Amino acid sequence: MSLEIVQAKIELRELVDAYANLTDEKKIDEQMLLFTSDGRYTVYVGESLLSEVIGTKQLGEDFKSHASEVKRYFSMNGQHVVKVDGATATGVVFSQIKMVRDEDGTEVITDYSVRYDDVYVCQNGTWLIKERTANFIIFDARPLQG
Incomplete structure (x- = not known):
């Protein structure tokens, strides 16, 4: 494996971790800087397409609307497998996401197990997300205890 590929893999891991951190901090404007201007974000729950947003x-706007309904996020990225091919790459990231919302005066926590299938491009020396497909595999909602 070449030094360039190793460096790209490090930068791509930093990219997906920055995405998660900015989600948790609700810094949506900064998060948008991680995407290409024509970036595509697609969401599936099981086999069903829930949404697809481009640009x-x-x-x-979509992320801000969603974030306005969430009191707190907590994200953890697991394995990140990437294949680098010059200035493009593909990757798979497995994540655990917790979201706390207020429902009729009760805090409800939802745990999500998500697989992200990503397409990345390197533009002007910076890796960006061109396409991110979120596959929500497992989710569990319950009143928050404590």
Whole structure:
């Protein structure tokens, strides 16, 4: 494995971790800087397509709307497997996401197990997300205890 590929893999891991950190901090405008201007974000729950958004303007609006309904996020990334091919790459990231919402005065926590299938591009020396497909595999909602 070449030094360039090793460096790209490090930078791509930093990219997906920055995405998760900015989600948790609700820094949507900064998060949009991690996408290409024509970035695509697609969400599946099981086999069903839930949404598909293209472009950082629309994506930012969509993320802000969602974030306004969430009191707190907590994300953890697991394995990240990437294949680098010059200035493009594909990757799979497994994540655990917790979201706390208020439902009729009760805090409800939802745990999500998510597989992200990503397409990345390197533009002007910076890796960006061109396509991210979120596959929500397992989710569990319950009143928050404590």
